[in-house]
Amino acid sequence: MxxxxxxxxxxxxxxxxxxxxxxxxxxxxxxxxxxxxxxxxxxxxxxxxxxxxxxxxxxxxxxxxxxxxxxxxxxxxxxxIGVIFQDHKLLMDRSVFDNVALPLIVIGMPHDEIQKRVRAALGKVGLAGKEKQLPITLSGGEQQRVGIARAVINRxxxxxxxxxxxxxxxxxxxxxxxxxxxxxxxxxxxxxxxxxxxxxxxxxxxxxxxxxxxxxxxxxxxxxxxxxxxx
Incomplete structure (x- = not known):
């Protein structure tokens, strides 16, 4: 590998x-x-x-x-290759959903599929239901989880x-x-x-x-x- x-x-x-x-x-x-x-x-x-x-x-x-x-x-x-950084590298003026969806938006994935994948990724890292929040409102651990969800969104x-x-x-x-x-x-x-x-x-x-x-x-x-x- x-x-x-x-x-x-x-x-x-x-x-x-x-x-x-x-x-x-x-x-x-x-x-x-x-x-x-x-x-x-x-x-x-x-x-x-x-x-x-x-x-x-x-x-x-x-x-x-x-x-x-x-x-x-x-x-x-x-x-x-999913990459997770210590300093998260999140867009603080965008929602959790937008941060996690970004890699899929870049490659032009259909909106329905993006919705499905983002919710699944947030569920896997224990952030289900927080997609509308801004990262700045989350704890450090939760921000790191957003970074992980974004890293795995492309599977x-x-x-x-x-x-x-x-x-x-x-x-x-x-x-x-x-x-x-x-x-x-x-x-x-x-x-x-x-x-x-x-x-x-x-x-x-x-x-x-x-x-x-x-x-x-x-x-x-x-x-x-x-x-x-x-x-």
Whole structure:
């Protein structure tokens, strides 16, 4: 599902955000990416969504080589990846419904189908009946749930969550992580970047540890570079 082989990301100012990172994430797996602030977690997500390209190495997502992916295919790639941000990135002057519906409006989905999907997504994150409210009237945990509903509205195969519980207390953090676990139970591949060791220990999922852009304590099983080069 997601495969990195010897990936390095170096910015023009010389800062190396990732260095020689290799790992596999299988379809339907739930994985934490742990590390200090600046360890490279956010850069990793930018590479997986093709917001940025690696300086060197190869990245496969759902058997697509992102280094060689044509620009015209990037929107389709991103529609299959739901992304949840720590700061929600909600439109505060639009209703909850409008925020969640936005990805479907962009692709021109019929209004009746949008209505059906938005209500279903809000129901899954425990916000049924709140579609007319403005995000500013919601709690931090509820705003994060709106972000999750928006991320899953396209029914993606992959969910990436970047520090989704960073501003929440323990009880709300548990609720948010449990929502991700529920999606994982129905086959969605979930990758959560976090520095919250309590959540990692609570779920016991596999954890990739990043430190100063390098992957530590993660065994790599002979990356198949020939396959990557031929993609």
């Amino acid at each position: 997601i495969k990195l082989s010897h990936v390095t990301k170096r910015y023009p100012n010389g800062h190396e955000a990732l260095h020689d990172v290799s790992f596999d994430i299988k379809p339907g797996e739930m994985v934490f990416v742990a590390g200090h602030s600046g360890a490279g977690k956010s850069t990793l997500f930018k590479l997986i969504t093709r917001i940025e390209k690696p300086t060197s190495g190869q990245i496969l997502v759902d058997q697509q080589n992102l280094v060689r992916l044509p620009e015209r295919k990037i929107p389709a790639l991103r529609r299959d 993606p195969n992959i969910l990436l969550a970047d520090e989704p519980t960073g501003n929440l207390d323990d009880a709300l953090s548990d609720e948010i992580i449990d929502i991700f676990a529920d999606f994982n139970q129905v086959g969605v591949t979930v990758v959560i970047a976090t520095h919250d060791s309590r959540q990692i220990e609570r779920l016991g999922s596999r954890t990739l540890h990043l430190a100063h852009g390098q992957l530590i304590n993660e065994p790599v099983s002979n990356p198949t570079e020939t396959m990557l080069e031929n993609q």
